[in-house]
Amino acid sequence: MFFKRDKNKNTNDRPGLIVMNRPSSVISEQFRTIRTNIQYSMIDEELKTIVVTSAGPSSGKSTVSANLAAIFASEDKRVLLVDADLRKPTVHKTFNTRNNIGMTTLLTDRSLTLEDSIARTQVEGLYLLTSGAIPPNPAELLASKRINEIIEIMQQQFDMIIFDMPPVLAVTDAQIMASKVDGVLFVIPKGEVKKDHVIKSKELLDNVQAKLLGAVMNKVEKTEENYYYYYGN
Ligand SMILES: Nc1ncnc2c1ncn2[C@@H]1O[C@H](COP(=O)(O)OP(=O)(O)OP(=O)(O)O)[C@@H](O)[C@H]1O
Ligand SMILES: [Mg+2]
Numbered sequence: 506m507f508f509k510r511d512k513n514k515n516t517n518d519r520p521g522l523i524v525m526n527r528p529s530s531v532i533s534e535q536f537r538t539i540r541t542n543i544q545y546s547m548i549d550e551e552l553k554t555i556v557v558t559s560a561g562p563s564s565g566k567s568t569v570s571a572n573l574a575a576i577f578a579s580e581d582k583r584v585l586l587v588d589a590d591l592r593k594p595t596v597h598k599t600f601n602t603r604n605n606i607g608m609t610t611l612l613t614d615r616s617l618t619l620e621d622s623i624a625r626t627q628v629e630g631l632y633l634l635t636s637g638a639i640p641p642n643p644a645e646l647l648a649s650k651r652i653n654e655i656i657e658i659m660q661q662q663f664d665m666i667i668f669d670m671p672p673v674l675a676v677t678d679a680q681i682m683a684s685k686v687d688g689v690l691f692v693i694p695k696g697e698v699k700k701d702h703v704i705k706s707k708e709l710l711d712n713v714q715a716k717l718l719g720a721v722m723n724k725v726e727k728t729e730e731n732y733y734y735y736y737g738n
Contacts, residue, residue, distance in 0.1 A: 554686035578631035591643035594636030607637030683715035
């Protein structure tokens with residue numbers, strides 16, 4: 506799968522939610538292809554929960570997560586985008602929403618329900634669970650028993666749950682979540698990541714028996730698209 510470098514930057518200089526803002530653009534079309542590939546990647550198994558991660562920082566994980574969530578929602582699915590990057594959360598910024606309640610409050614305050622904690626978006630069918638306040642112990646929270654209960658409830662209420670995570674090589678958060686979900690999508694920023702870092706990341710994901718759905722090649726130049734199409738394990 507590939508996702509081109511966006512040259513038509515929007516006002517705040519980020520590709521942002523391009524599938525919403527420019528649904529007929531080439532990039533939006535690529536996201537529809539990625540959606541189809543994901544659906545076909547696990548045809549016989551249930552695929553409801555997906556972790557999006559990468560080797561290092563600034564690869565496009567959050568951009569890919571948000572656009573993928575929106576593109577699944579546009580297919581009449583009830584989709585929950587979860588900001589599980591409890592270290593550098595951005596979902597609330599992308600969607601311009603509050604972040605006083607979210608993943609961390611839901612994990613630490615048992616009186617809160619998932620329903621209390623999610624926010625609607627302008628996209629029909631797309632809901633957000635933002636990060637909430639940045640906790641001192643993200644990995645511990647993500648490894649808690651409470652999160653298993655919450656994932657269970659999410660699966661009852663949504664068709665698709667997408668977890669935006671920190672990079673694999675930096676901290677254990679993505680590995681922890683990868684072991685709990687149906688599939689992992691790996692983002693590779695073209696030309697910005699070392700091959701051995703990708704290999705090391707795959708090892709770390711294999712160690713927790715994560716099911717790798719495939720990789721999205723991000724920031725691919727327009728003229729290269731046919732040469733950098735990439736998908737699969
Ligand atoms: N295809 C693209 N074309 C141009 N800019 C992009 C593209 N994908 C991502 N970016 C930009 O690169 C930066 C990093 O993207 P993003 O925040 O999605 O990455 P990330 O992997 O979530 O980063 P972090 O590790 O900080 O969580 C952002 O400014 C984003 O707008
Ligand atoms: Mg991010």
